[in-house]
Amino acid sequence: xxxxxxxxxxxxxxxxxxxxxxxxxxxxxxxxxxxxxxxxxxxxxxxxxxxxxxxxxxxxxxxxxx
Amino acid sequence: xxxxxxxxxxxxxxxxxxxxxxxxxxxxxxxxxxxxxxxxxxxxxxxxxxxxxxxxxxxxxxxxxxxxxxxxxxxxxxxxxxxxxxxxxxxxxxxxxxxxxxxxxxxxxxxxxxxxxxxxxxxxxxxxxxxxxxxxxxxxxxxxxxxxxxxxxxxxxxxxxxxxxxxxxxxxxxxxxxxxxxxxxxxxxxxxxxxxxxxxxxxxxxxxxxxxxxxxxxxxxxxxxxxxxxxxxxxxxxxxxxxxxxxxxxxxxxxxxxxxxxxxxxxxxxxxxxxxxxxxxxxxxxxxxxxxxxxxxxxxxxxxxxxxxxxxxxxxxxxxxxxxxxxxxxxxxxxxxxxxxx
Numbered sequence: 038x039x040x041x042x043x044x045x046x047x048x049x050x051x052x053x054x055x056x057x058x059x060x061x062x063x064x065x066x067x068x069x070x071x072x073x074x075x076x077x078x079x080x081x082x083x084x085x086x087x088x089x090x091x092x093x094x095x096x097x098x099x100x101x102x103x
Numbered sequence: 104x105x106x107x108x109x110x111x112x113x114x115x116x117x118x119x120x121x122x123x124x125x126x127x128x129x130x131x132x133x134x135x136x137x138x139x140x141x142x143x144x145x146x147x148x149x150x151x152x153x154x155x156x157x158x159x160x161x162x163x164x165x166x167x168x169x170x171x172x173x174x175x176x177x178x179x180x181x182x183x184x185x186x187x188x189x190x191x192x193x194x195x196x197x198x199x200x201x202x203x204x205x206x207x208x209x210x211x212x213x214x215x216x217x218x219x220x221x222x223x224x225x226x227x228x229x230x231x232x233x234x235x236x237x238x239x240x241x242x243x244x245x246x247x248x249x250x251x252x253x254x255x256x257x258x259x260x261x262x263x264x265x266x267x268x269x270x271x272x273x274x275x276x277x278x279x280x281x282x283x284x285x286x287x288x289x290x291x292x293x294x295x296x297x298x299x300x301x302x303x304x305x306x307x308x309x310x311x312x313x314x315x316x317x318x319x320x321x322x323x324x325x326x327x328x329x330x331x332x333x334x335x336x337x338x339x340x341x342x343x344x345x346x347x348x349x350x351x352x353x354x355x356x357x358x359x360x361x362x363x364x365x366x367x368x369x370x371x372x373x374x375x376x377x378x379x380x381x382x383x384x385x386x387x388x389x390x391x392x393x394x395x396x397x398x399x400x401x402x403x404x405x406x407x408x409x410x411x412x413x414x415x416x417x418x419x420x421x422x423x424x425x426x427x428x429x430x431x432x433x434x435x436x437x438x439x440x441x442x443x444x445x
Contacts, residue, residue, distance in 0.1 A: 049387045050211070073290070073377070074281050078384040086356070091383040093352030096222060 051100055053078035054089035062089065104310030106159065106168045111152025112136035116158055121171035127177045137184060147191045147198075147322075148421060154321040157192065158251075158313070160185040160327040165401060166236035166309060176190065183378060189329055195433040196414040203409035208402035210395025217342065217390050220412055221349035226420035227427045228355035233361035237430070242365055243303050243434050247312045248426065251322045253296040253374075259324070260353040262331035263340040270396030278385045278393065292381075295374040299362075302371035319425055323418045330411055338407030339414070341397050344387040346412035351382035352421075365421065 044058035056077050062070045070089070078091035082100035085092045105123070109115035115188035116133035123129075140152060147153055163176045175181055204220070206212040233245055236336065252259075252263035257279055264275050284290030297307035306312070358373035369376075394412075398405045 047387075049391075050215075053383065053386055055384065055387055074282070074381060074384065075276060075285060076384055076388070078380075078387060087380055090380050091352075091355060092379050093383045093386070096218070097353065 049081075051102065053081050054093055055079075071088075104162075104166070104168060104308065104313070105170050107310070107313045109152075109356075113140050113152045114156045117156050118387050120181075120188040121159065121163075121168065121271075123169040124172050125174050125181075130180055133184065135189060141187065142190060147188075147195050148418065149318050149322075153188055153191070153320040154325060155313075157162075157185070157188045157325045158321045160188070161325060161332075162310075164328075164387070165258060168189070174245045183397075188422045189333075192322070192325065196418070197410065198414035199417040200410050201417070203413070204403075204408045208398045208405050210399050211399045213405065213408060215391030216343075216352065216409065217345045217394060217412055218349060218386075219388075220409070220416065221346055223416070224335060226416070227423040228354075229423045229426055230357035231425055232366070232430065234357040235361070237365070239303070239365055241436075242362065243305060244430075245426070246305060247327075247366070247437060248299055248316060248422075249321050250300065250305075250312060250358060251310075251320060253378070254293050254307070256296065257327075257416045259331040260340060260343070260344050261326035261345075263337055266334045267397065269400055271393050271400065272390060274388045274392035274396055275341070275344075278348070278388055281381055290377075292374070294375070295370075295377055296445055298370040299374045302367060303369045312437075316434070317425060317438055318419065319422045323415075323422050326414060326418060336407065336411070338397065338401075338404030340415075341389070341394045341413030342408035342411030343415045345386070345408075346415050348382050348386040348389045350416070352379050353376065355379045355382065364409055397409045411440055 039052070040061035044060050047057070049053040049055060056079060057075070060078070062072055063072055072090070080088045080091045081095075081102065082098060083099075084094040086094065086097050106118045107114075109118050113133070116129075116136045120130060120133050123304060140150075159168075160181065161183075163171065163173075167176075192328045204216040206216050215274045229245070233242065237245065260275070261279055264272060264279065267275055280286075282292050284292065284294070288294055300307040327340070327343060330343050355378035359372050359379065361431075362372050362375065394408045398408055404430045428438045
């Protein structure tokens with residue numbers, strides 16, 4: 038495993054993007070979204086009910102993208 | 104909390120022993136009560152006397168009991184006695200866990216195998232019942248049964264941190280820090296659970312309802328202490344945490360729907376909403392970096408990683424059946440304080 042940079046994005050097989058480090062998530066009006074935690078999982082399958090965050094739904098809809 | 108109401112000779116003798124100082128104790132009586140109990144043929148998972156006794160023995164290492172002497176915590180005779188109950192419990196857990204998946208010991212394979220175990224939804228679905236059918240009284244029972252773990256959520260897994268190293272340790276710390284609200288008290292998961300309990304008019308202090316909680320639910324918490332406190336079981340504790348995280352987001356979304364259906368909103372539902380989001384993060388870290396990282400560092404632990412996950416799932420199936428059987432028959436899933444199986 039290489040040393041992660043200050044901010045890193047990990048692509049989870051058949052799952053979300055894990056974002057760690059120093060970042061902010063903004064909405065379309067440039068308002069910061071409260072991510073409530075240091076490491077977040079961003080939805081990649083499109084089916085989460087709490088987008089942009091992951092809610093595990095990819096496991097039900099058989100999201101296959103690695 | 105105070106020492107719980109005994110459920111048989113072992114827990115009764117144990118409570119008497121714990122109330123006194125170690126050198127003054129009537130330890131022989133406790134020994135012979137345990138000898139008798141262990142000579143009986145019964146399922147330790149449903150044995151109220153043994154599960155309550157084990158809960159009491161472990162609790163000495165957590166917040167303890169106001170009416171127990173704290174010097175008992177590392178008393179060798181008591182530890183030897185605990186080990187006898189643990190041996191019976193571990194043997195039973197290994198029997199019900201079933202055969203471990205056979206994969207190459209690499210993190211990606213371990214994560215895939217754990218996700219596959221978590222996807223087996225053949226067991227009873229308490230979350231579906233809570234979402235669609237539970238009454239307010241059943242919702243309270245659900246919270247009481249979960250409270251034996253949720254009010255000290257994360258603590259039994261924290262024992263594992265100093266036993267791990269490298270990638271697995273970093274992963275465990277990342278997950279546990281989030282469980283503890285990254286140090287912010289109101290965000291600590293056990294505190295969110297307290298708010299949920301208060302919202303339904305329940306006592307939010309740890310152990311307030313222990314006398315109402317049947318053996319199988321105490322077993323589901325005892326096994327985490329068993330895995331967390333023994334270094335040789337460090338594989339099992341990582342597998343346990345992984346399967347817990349992997350079977351959390353979707354059920355918690357269902358619990359949140361159930362409590363909203365019953366008319367509750369924030370802060371009652373915060374605990375469930377938080378777990379939908381948090382555990383979608385944690386399950387990724389727990390599968391690949393925690394359990395997978397441990398297996399890559401110590402491949403001989405792979406079978407125990409799966410054992411921890413499969414034992415947790417098997418016991419949760421039994422606990423789920425207990426709840427649904429009771430509710431579908433229109434009776435309480437809790438004990439009245441006096442009707443335990445001694």
